[in-house]
């Protein structure tokens with residue numbers, strides 16, 4: 758449908774106004790929230806993610822696309838709640854204690870949200886127990902940790918240990934990402950997976966929750 762194609766393209770261009778206008782238009786036409794989400798916002802963000810991975814576009818473009826996605830989502834959210842659109846599952850994310858870097862974590866959150874997951878973003882400087890308490894309370898099976906400082910990376914191990922201590926493994930898995938991390942470090946601290954970027958976080962979460970797309 759042309760309107761939803763335009764919505765997807767507005768994300769690719771990072772045009773928040775157009776994204777809001779197209780989303781509003783689709784809602785006024787009476788299209789179901791799930792369809793607007795899947796064929797408009799998610800479709801657009803998927804293209805953005807692929808182009809970012811291929812280095813065809815850069816960080817500012819992704820941030821603009823993210824802003825445009827939020828402009829559409831803000832209008833769609835009340836409808837989604839009303840129509841009880843099924844989410845693919847919940848993921849708790851946050852930047853670990855002592856670390857205030859949140860740009861990468863926010864991007865990962867947007868990608869996950871764009872892929873249909875419910876994201877519970879705890880923000881930055883988050884204590885290990887807060888991650889675990891939230892996952893238990895909300896019934897989330899995945900905790901996603903971000904760290905940008907070599908000094909805060911060890912906090913990730915504490916989250917893994919807190920999950921283990923409470924006997925929540927393997928039901929709750931911990932995935933980790935951030936510029937100073939590596940797959941080797943993730944394995945060393947006992948994390949379930951290392952994700953290089955938002956796309957790989959989406960792929961990992963889909964695989965872990967058995968979601969096909």
Ligand code: B1M
Nearest residue numbers: 856857858859860861901902903906907934935936952954
């Ligand atoms: Co800071 N900083 N910073 N900083 N900062 C770095 C990280 C640093 C490498 C710069 C440098 O020295 N070259 C360095 C760390 C060195 C080290 O640890 N060895 C550093 C430092 C030292 C500091 C301070 C200590 C500086 C000071 O005060 N003396 C201080 C620390 C504050 C704190 O956290 N307690 C500090 C502060 C800041 C600002 C506040 C100014 C700002 C952050 C603003 C914000 O986030 N709101 C800032 C910034 C912007 C940076 C750099 C320049 C850029 C980080 C960024 O946003 N990258 C950074 C240098 C760099 O990384 N090149 C630097 C873009 C972002 C999209 O990428 O976050 O890597 P990234 O996320 C990627 C992937 O890593 C991955 O996906 C994302 C998308 O592709 N990913 C995940 C991230 N989290 C993931 C989670 C996942 C999966 C994938 O699953 C759950």
